[in-house]
Amino acid sequence: MVLLDGKKIAEDIKIELRQALAQIQDAGEKVPHLATILVGDMAASQTYVRNKMKACEEVGIKASLFHFPATITAEELVQKVEKLNQNPEIDGFFVQLPLPAHLNAEMITLAIDPRKDVDGFHPENLGKMMLDLPCFLPATPFGITEILRRYNIETSGKNCVVIGRSHIVGMPMGLLMSRNHPQGNCTVTVAHSRTKNLKEVTRNADILIVAIGKADFVTADMVKEGAVIIDVGINRVQTTDGKSKIKGDVHFESVAPKCAYISPVPGGVGSTTVIALLMNTFRAAKGKKELTTS
Numbered sequence: 001m002v003l004l005d006g007k008k009i010a011e012d013i014k015i016e017l018r019q020a021l022a023q024i025q026d027a028g029e030k031v032p033h034l035a036t037i038l039v040g041d042m043a044a045s046q047t048y049v050r051n052k053m054k055a056c057e058e059v060g061i062k063a064s065l066f067h068f069p070a071t072i073t074a075e076e077l078v079q080k081v082e083k084l085n086q087n088p089e090i091d092g093f094f095v096q097l098p099l100p101a102h103l104n105a106e107m108i109t110l111a112i113d114p115r116k117d118v119d120g121f122h123p124e125n126l127g128k129m130m131l132d133l134p135c136f137l138p139a140t141p142f143g144i145t146e147i148l149r150r151y152n153i154e155t156s157g158k159n160c161v162v163i164g165r166s167h168i169v170g171m172p173m174g175l176l177m178s179r180n181h182p183q184g185n186c187t188v189t190v191a192h193s194r195t196k197n198l199k200e201v202t203r204n205a206d207i208l209i210v211a212i213g214k215a216d217f218v219t220a221d222m223v224k225e226g227a228v229i230i231d232v233g234i235n236r237v238q239t240t241d242g243k244s245k246i247k248g249d250v251h252f253e254s255v256a257p258k259c260a261y262i263s264p265v266p267g268g269v270g271s272t273t274v275i276a277l278l279m280n281t282f283r284a285a286k287g288k289k290e291l292t293t294s
């Protein structure tokens, strides 16, 4: 079994980005600038934002935070988004999700200029992704394709099962795995909460990508011998000593011995998600919105 070390991949890409940014600076060009909109005081969101800004600093991307109270109205937030759309200093920005209940994430996403939508959630980018046109890929699926690429995992002709159909992970992931591309050409099944006989479906997967949000959901009996397992889940669970820890959607201890490759949690997909955002920001600044990751 090979561990898919997302942390190591993220470090490798940071080195590559740092070198590319040094060249930009040497040429006297503008340093890429990523802005973050954070609404409210959710601890998890604050941690995610901090990690993203820290990663920016590490590679030399300028990072700015626009933090608004949870009481901000939809109209006010759209105005803030429009200001960032028009600000030539900002190359890309994203709104940290989830938003407070009174704010509609789809509506806010629609207000973002697709050329600055480094999260790749705007319908224009999602539509272009479907048409195989240059666009920003959603960060988590983009990061997963980087893992597959950097570990030289053969995907062509394989059966790929994605569990979960969210707009940010499952759906775009299924689409990317089915496209005609070196990290694609799979026969894809997108399973979800209404899927019948899930175990039969997953046991047929050469590549199983799990984005469901339930700790230890996928067990050894659901997995084919020699499969590639990508665990997207981030679930905080209580431990017996009264503390808590992060667990994936896959029961690692029982599944790992059975498979060819597996991504751990933490240290797998989470690390490449952050880095994919930075890669999109770099491309936004360079005006090179390529669909391919190579």
Ligand code: NAD
Pocket: 140, 163, 164, 165, 166, 167, 168, 169, 170, 191, 192, 193, 194, 195, 198, 211, 212, 213, 214, 232, 233, 234, 235, 269, 270, 271, 273, 274
């Ligand atoms: P979501 O809640 O939007 O979607 C979960 C999906 O799971 C749904 O489409 C649902 O149909 C499916 N599902 C629920 N119960 C099921 C069942 N019994 N059988 C089959 N399918 C079922 O979640 P999401 O936003 O896609 O996130 C999924 C997980 O991935 C969460 O743990 C989240 O924290 C994590 N996540 C991680 C990263 C990362 O960078 N590693 C990024 C995004 C999300």
